[in-house]
Amino acid sequence: MSERGAFSVTRIPGFGLIAITTFVLLYLPIVILVIFSFNEGLSQSVWEGFSLRWYEAAFANRQVRDVSIRSLWLAGVAAGLATVLATLAVLGTTRVGRFRGQTMIYALINQPLMVPEIVTGIALLIFVASIKVQTGYTGMGYLVAAHTAFCIPFAYLPIRARLETLDPALEMAAADLYASPVQAFRHITLPLMVPGILAGFMLGFVISLDTVVITEFVKSAGQDTLPTYMLGQLRRTITPEMNAIATLFLLLSLVIVTAFFLITRTRGR
């Protein structure tokens, strides 16, 4: 034990070992997945030389292209809608002073963070099935609605965090300088919320892109997204083409998450 300074967890015996084990467990499987996406042969365990053939196969695969486009489209639409709704929810819950049931509203908005996804999935399955029977409609509307609802809390949290750091005196100053409430919102509040809104959109986008359970239960025939397609393929033989698709998917997620951090850090100031 050091004589000076505060308690440090890094001095616990075995700390280094625990840390390394954790990181290995976190990243090794992914690293292996990525490595074998470049394997010349079919094996997932024997290296047979470098090749991009599985990437070529993935790009040539029409189905992969279709589900990828559907995934991106769905994520874009759902995250967009969720961001608009979340922005309105933030304005309605944080700029109006304390009111009765405020905590309750927060909890209700954040439902998807608390209810197990499989429960939501089953509930949606039953709900959507009955609507399909009633209306006969089987389009993408169900997936859009389900993903939008699911993404709202993820968009809501960063937007609210941003608005809460906004000095209310700025809006007062705008009003004092002859801005109508709408002008004050348009020229002051909204531009200052943009970093939070972008962050909320990106988080929602990634979440929608990721989710398997909800999609699996809500989709109709021919509405596979990339994750549900991959899940379906895994029930058959696994070729390194799946590794290549997974690697590309990983790359996309990384790009979006990195952009999210850059936005919240640099523009958030």
Place this chain on the structure above:
Amino acid sequence: MAVVNGARVAAEIEIAALGKVFGQGEAAFHALKNINLKIATGEFFTLLGPSGCGKTTLLRVIAGFEQPSTGALAINGRQVAGQGPNKRPVNTVFQSYALFPHMTVAQNIGFGLKMLGKPRSEIDATVAEMLRLVRMEALAERRPSEISGGQQQRVALARALAPRPRVLLLDEPLSALDLKLRKEMQGELKRLQTETGITFVFVTHDQEEALTMSDRIAVMSAGRILQLGSPDEIYNAPVDRFVADFIGETNFLTLPVAGVSGDQAHLDLPGGTSAPARLPAGLAAAPGSSVTAVIRPEQAEIAPAEGADLTAEVESATFFGTDTHLHLRLSDGQPFILRRQNRPGQPPIAPGTRLGLVLAPGALQVLRD
């Protein structure tokens, strides 16, 4: 019409029987109580008082951020009850400056004019003029986060002045600045006020700032205006114990009334002599009763004991550079502080010395208590 230091001038702001209550029922809090005030056009008017006395609340009521609970408020002769801040010819310099962080200095200054729908050319010209007025031309394209506190202060001022409001409200605009910059900005503010002729309503809890800058001062405490007058009146003729105590240093003496003539009382002094003292308006002091009178420490002088108004014994002395404070005990036991100008070669006064004191004519002021 407002009467300012004896002269009748047009009233820019008229406040009558104004009250502000926060909360309801049991939790009701009276932040402003029966405020009556007329502020003249072109006046430098200061609200002075301790923390929590309602200065900001009164400013917010004038600006339109709060609606009064009772009473009336007129700006430039027009009742403004119910009007929002964007409808009033009044601009505010916020204590936190509240500059728009996503706009440049120039955009901040031009914001009010833009909201008023002024043409681009007029906005540009006014912004340039304001930048010159606050000496910020070189930094027009910077963001608020890229300029110093004193510079932000100037931008806040320029932004509030740019739309040429009839009234400028300033809520402790200098309190965040260090002493040197504060002194500099005090002069700057005074210059801007004279140059623009705009009515300034200035909030501070710094009595020296209030005394040096204002045409008139309203001293507030617990939601009320206790005294309203020129800096000279507030300092030399406080009518209220709180005002006398809050501003500068003063001696409180409890003295019997020998007689009253008009607004003058004659008070019996401990040594057997008597001295005239001003009575506050409307106070009837009965001969024989005791009143509290105040006198500033610099308004008495050391004199030979025979023929003096008062005699006293020196208890201690504190050296202050330009002057020395002598802590005296009067012959009847009341404490008295005397400020004595330091001069080269002047012999020090040792504790235990007995002195005579002569009071400056008109120095004694009776309090309303």
